[in-house]
Amino acid sequence: MRCLSADEMEDYILETPSPQKQQKALHIDFCPRCLTLYRKRLEEQEILSRQLFEETLPDSFTAKVMAMLALEDREAGKEAGATPETSQVQVGGSAAILTEQEPNCDESDSLGENRRAAEGTAGPLSKGASFWKLALGAVSLLLIAGAAILYAVPTLADTIRSLFTRENADVGLLRMQEFGLVEHPNIMVKDKGYTVKIDEAAADPTRVIVALQLFGPGGKHDRDRLVLTDGNGIFIKDDRGEVVGRMYDMGRTNDFYYLVAFFPEPLQADRITIEGHLVRLGDKMRNIPSIQGDWSFSFAVDMKEAKKQTVVTSLAGSYTTPDGMTVRLKRLTRMVQGVRLEMDTELSEEALARSPGELWKQQGLSFHFEDMQGEEIHSVNTRKSPSKDSLMTQSGIPGDKTGLMHWSYTFKYLPQDSPYKFIFDGYFVSERDDASVQFEPLHLKERPVPFRFDGDELMLRDFTVKSPPDTNSKETEGALHFDGRLRNEDRFSEWILKTPDGRTYTVSKRGASTTEASSWKEGHILMGGPMQGGLYQFRAAGLTQIPDRLQLIRTVVDRRYTNVDWVIPIKEESKGPGKSDK
Known part of the structure; x- marks a missing residue:
């Protein structure tokens, strides 16, 4: 297998899985020149991904809001009948307009009594301070909701980080989705602070595709630590327990390990089992220290409906x-x-x-x-x-x-x-x-x-x-x-x-x-x-x-x-x- 040029390496990262890509992947794993070029191009893709999908607020956000709170506390003596105030809070580059309205007169007494009962002996909140604390609470809820959207299941992030995004899906995958043949094994294996997670798999007599994610102790996806060599392997077994394929990481995306196994002859089994034997995380060629553990998994896929097509x-x-x-x-x-x-x-x-x-x-x-x-x-x-x-x-x-x-x-x-x-x-x-x-x-x-x-x-x-x-x-x-x-x-x-x-x-x-x-x-x-x-x-x-x-x-x-x-x-x-x- 010859080495890849810079343009070919970029095409390799973005191209659809194929046997040719599988051969290139094996070559890159053992070629220092191509591995260096691969890391460089992948890092460029990761930087672009971070710029497109920024998930955190600036560090100065909390300090600015707390300073506004302190200012409002010092102005707590303003008259209760002041005009409604409109304030602007910058959230992740977008301005959220929050308007404080006066309560309806018919409801103010009952609301006040309920609030005082809940507050007990605590003193009344100033109008400005309550507004900013409500604003901070609202933004906090937005951040919590955002985190949930990014990391919960099922979530918007799981849709973004999915086999079925525009960048990852091909005609075959879309047909699997159309026929309702996509598996959701809900695999989650934790050890030594790392979690292996599998939410999507697709299999028919042609190929098997699995989206595997690896989360580190900080909760972020680690795209470089899992290598399917040196004791690690993910195998396809038929209904007689015989190995009929082995999965390879085809690259393509930073959001998960895009694992693929192709069958040179249409698979005849009515049921297959996908078994992962993962006992080491780390990569010597990338100077990533090894961690020993056990993240092995197994799940079955029924092939009968796919074979009917x-x-x-x-x-x-x-x-x-x-x-x-x-x-x-x-x-x-x-x-x-x-x-x-x-x-x-x-x-x-x-x-x-x-x-x-x-x-x-x-x-x-x-x-x-x-x-x-x-x-x-x-x-x-x-x-x-x-x-x-x-x-x-x-x-x-x-x-x-x-x-x-x-x-x-x-x-x-x-x-x-x-x-x-x-x-x-x-x-x-x-x-x-x-x-x-x-x-x-x-x-x-x-x-x-x-x-x-x-x-x-x-x-x-x-x-x-x-x-x-x-x-x-x-x-x-x-x-x-x-x-x-x-x-x-x-x-x-x-x-x-x-x-x-x-x-x-x-x-x-x-x-x-x-x-x-x-x-x-x-x-x-x-x-x-x-x-x-x-x-x-x-x-x-x-x-x-x-x-x-x-x-x-x-x-x-x-x-x-x-x-x-x-x-x-x-x-x-x-x-x-x-x-x-x-």
Whole structure:
């Protein structure tokens, strides 16, 4: 997994949960560079959040009101029939106009007697002092009510800090809410001054989402202390007690831990259990001290109603590319939180010869959906920007014969009542390669060396030796610095560095990259450069000295094929929930 640029990190924090985001989350947890950038961007979001949702009055508020009280006590001798007074009290930046009215004459005696009876021997309150004390009492009640609104259940704050705010909800969540399938487990576990609280959960055969909050001793939500590693974990179990998923923190909001688990295959269980094993709070990578305790929890979710909403539609259509891949559409499975597309691909004997051994299993497909007017609905594995991505899960599983792959993609949304088009944009397959270039590492700064093969263009610019902790491994590493662009993919590609005496070093990757394209089939991956935070690097563990000459060899290339032409319309027939095509 490559490092993220500053813009990509901001997009990561705000983007909708997906398997790609899950992979990025795991990368950030173990990459010091990306973790530092993540903290910086998250802190900026937290500052903005505090500015937007200020919950306290200024420290000077009470002192100012008490000073007014003292002034009014000194003026207690004013005549009882004075004109009604209007005063202004500043509350949290807003002025509250409080007007003191004279009591109705018919009620004054009885009210006075009742007040004197309640006050006993206490002396009468002055008119001004009583007003300000009533004002202070009213504002105090407002503050208490505000605190209740922010922290009670159910409350306005729970609506704001909810899965269903505009920033957090997606189509799938809104459908869960529409069908009344949102769970409110009311979990509250306290230990060592910290409280784990869960008020919302949503589950269907597609995914499980849980909003978890962690409150510290001061009652404030702590977004950084819980890490789902090192003994902590939240697991999904089916009705036989088998673990079918593990939840990950997808970020996205500072108001709670946005926990998600995706199912690569639609879950068949009628009942699932969400079990949290939380025994430690703290994060070494963020220098947050650890606290041992027990905040474990468990609650069950009935899946029967969600499963009743499942509708299956069979699809027909196949296409064979010029370079030997056949694509066959199979079915659509529409569930509450998503729509699952299934298809198969099969490589010809000629294509398999280019991908010997297990290489043929390393593939990827690119396609998108458009409505009948040509407007994009969603895309998968595109380089085009801007584009629309609602992919929640994807999987590719090898079939029972060489070259056969079973693919599934789960989207948050596809049109149900109107036709649309599936458009195939291309694919990649890992293939053997021997593209190489020789260079003199010590002279790269003065004389950069190009690597140009099959539409890929890299410029080798420098070579250095790095020592831990500035390494990908625990060893000293040689670092080849470069920038450029790739036409082919770079997911499973393999590179080595070879010395004149025949020693080889497998390289790892370090740096940021991004994509650029103006159309569905074209485009490049940009490797390193000023906009990506510096040059990209190939790191060779164990290469401790800079040799006079080196050879860079690409042994495996993720060859990209875009010479395809296939468009097929899709129209789902209206069927009741739970029904499917035979």
